[in-house]
Amino acid sequence: MLAAMSTTPAPPPDRAAATAGTPSAGPVRERGDACPGALRLHAADDGTLARIRLPGGVLTSRQASLLAGLAETLGDGHLDLTSRGNVQLRGLPADCGGLLAERLRLRGLLPSDRHDRIRNVAASPLCGLDGFSPDSASGSERAPADVQAWARELDGLLCADDGAEALTDLSGRFLFGLDDGRGDIVALRPDVTLIASGAGRAGLCFGTTGPGLRVAAADAPRAAVLAAAEFLAVREASGSTAWRVRELAPGARPTAARLAERLTEAGIASTPLPGLRLPLGEPPVPGVVTGPDGTSALSVTAPLGRLTAAQWRLAVRMATKEGEQTIRVTPWRGLVLPGFPAEEAPRLLADLADSGFVTSAESAWHRAGACAGRPGCAKSLADVRADAAACLASGQAAGATALPVYWSGCERRCGHPGGGPWVDVLATGDGYRVTVRDESGGRQGAGPRTVTTAGLAGAVAAARTTT
Template sequence: MLAAMSATPTSGRESGDRCPGALRLHAADDGALARVRLPGGLLTSVQAEVLADLAEELGDGRLDITSRGNVQLRGLPDACGAALGGRLRAAGLLPSDRHERIRNVVASPLCGLDGRDDGRTDARVDVQAWARALDALLCAGEDAEEDEAGTSDLSGLSGRFLFGLDDGRGDVVALAPDVTLIAERDGRHALLCFGTTGPALRLAAGDAPRAALLSARAFLAAQRASGVGAWRVRDLAPEQRPSPERLAERLAAAGIACSLVPRLTLPHGPAPPPGAVHGRDGRWALSLAAPLGRLTVGQWRLVARAAARDGDGELRVTPWRGIVVPGLTAVAGAAHRTAFADAGLVVSPDSPWHGAGACAGRPGCAKSLADVRADAAACLAGTLPGGADALPVYWSGCERRCGHPGGRWVDVLATDEGYRLAVRDDAARGPATARTVPAREMADAVAAARTTT
């Protein structure tokens, strides 16, 4: 998604930010939709059980994982807002009503869990600790220190603005966040940049969460100065974005020392594949994916109870519509992997469901031209395993392509004439070559496209 940062910016927004939250519900065709933010994807097994209860008692009995590691509940009644909010607050899932939609924080989900460091030292920074600290700062609101414009509150950020915390492996960098923090190999320093382009600022790792907060304030100041209704950094023209030099001045004024890194080569790594993750001290983690990003209450509870019984009581929900269960023994990990597979969850990169996604489609979305989830499931059921190197594939019900992956991916788009298939690459220039594929040929066409070199 690097090209997105240099694309022509949006000159303005015709309507306000309608991104849903836990309190601002979205009216979909299948009922109201609530999006619960999980900064860093962090969730206790107790909190996971609360979400399962809410999906079962108020919703349609399913939980969707978003491309930012958040959780959505669908099929909610219109009048459920007060009950939903109260139960989320009691579970610690709604620490600030005013700021709940801006808590979009993704972090490397395997940080501290895998025993292989790819040549790095064991001093790799715990970016999950960064996520907790940054979330506390975001929720502090008016209690935080004021910036030079007299503003401390960040509630003016769009619900789409994204903070990315990468432990150095490059998985989060690939998501092209608006403010990116990257842990350096020495474990003592971090790189800070807008988007995923240089130049960057190098600063002490301990200052990273506060520096990210100040960067978001700098974005809001630039947004006000530009007069553009920008939701994300890429919506600003290059000359409108805060310069690294100006940001360095802001950080210095707040007592954060930093230095300019003019030439920047960012790490760029893959998402964690489903399967067993060999960790330190004889412990393992299990990485799994939800088929098309959706779990039933039964599947969700199966994972939550595995974490509570045999793990460390924590789940890490990932931006790749998956979940990581840390703290397992080898024996427990093997048993749960089998149980997850039997329940229909994706536990191997060889599964054709690995890397496959779809928007809500019909009947949940009025704009969709097809029941894309049913059509995707039928296609994948007849598709040969693609392997770990297969391209992601995404079914969209309309031209908006809500939730589609970045980078290089297979686009399966519903049209009035049927599905149109193309291989898209965010780094490539010019339109992708697309063709309409008959239903009887879809499985073979998707399989071939996913292995395109």
């Protein structure tokens, strides 16, 4: 899983030298990011929007039931799943903030007002459900790393952090990624990445490239918090207001050597991984997930990332009556429901399919997403959800090998996929521009193709089958 070309420690660089050159250190912004939260609500054209952060994506059945109730009584009756594994409620009254926060607190969904927006923690959603572990890849029988336990501990540390280097200065876009070794979370390009490496160890790095550090799995959540603190310290020293690690210039980014010193000061042992190479894995595939203990999980995705309250309640009822009474929201706008009897799983999956969930990788709706578009967003140039739905209903470009596709109403491309390649369908005001983009956001293959709505399905199908 993790590989190192050498184990010779690199000498720690001088902090001032590493961050010299303020003009190239990274962006300088006059204001912080506008990411919404459970307390900082966003005024959209279709009402107020709240983002409920779910570290690790895990909800109990009672918490999930509360969100359905809030969507029905306060919102527009829908729940949007985000690319961080969080849930958004739209169409809320402008004056509902106090009531919303009170109800979320009662179910443990708002453990800290001060730290709400920094609780961005994505974790491998199939961890412990399909028998995968970093050791099993090499034939060992050790138990898989429990990244959900990491997520719970990390969230507790984030919410309790009120020291001199409090992490409340982190942007609402800063992402902690907890990967069980399969590389699915690595592909999201987190700012601080923890990846299980087997035998009770974890790799730790800024972003997804080396050099990195190896730490004991038991120390991994604390090490991630210290890595975020080091990012803030380096950012301050450089004079930047960067929201994410990759926004800093290469010479002004936090280093593994300096982080190792910080870990040592906190009593955490680490060893260098200067040639760290992380795997790039795939998201969960819709369908039945067979577990090693005789039980099965159900993996489904939300059409264009949006569910009705009725669809959500169906999943909650299944989890409550026949599963483990938990739901895992994935960063790919899906749900994983664990703990079903293997013989019942196909029937339950069929029920979810009948209610409109995406349950097969052969569906054209698999790995397809869209921003809010009109009428919810004033900046959107089109009703991208309606146009995307009409396009996908044609059934073209179906199949497990079709590229991910995302419709955006404007150049901001809110919520577009991480990694690559993916098909970028951008509204122009008089049609759409269809482009295949790589991981860096650049074009891949032929240049963009501009089409009218009438020709959109064919253009998207051709782009999704690009090799």
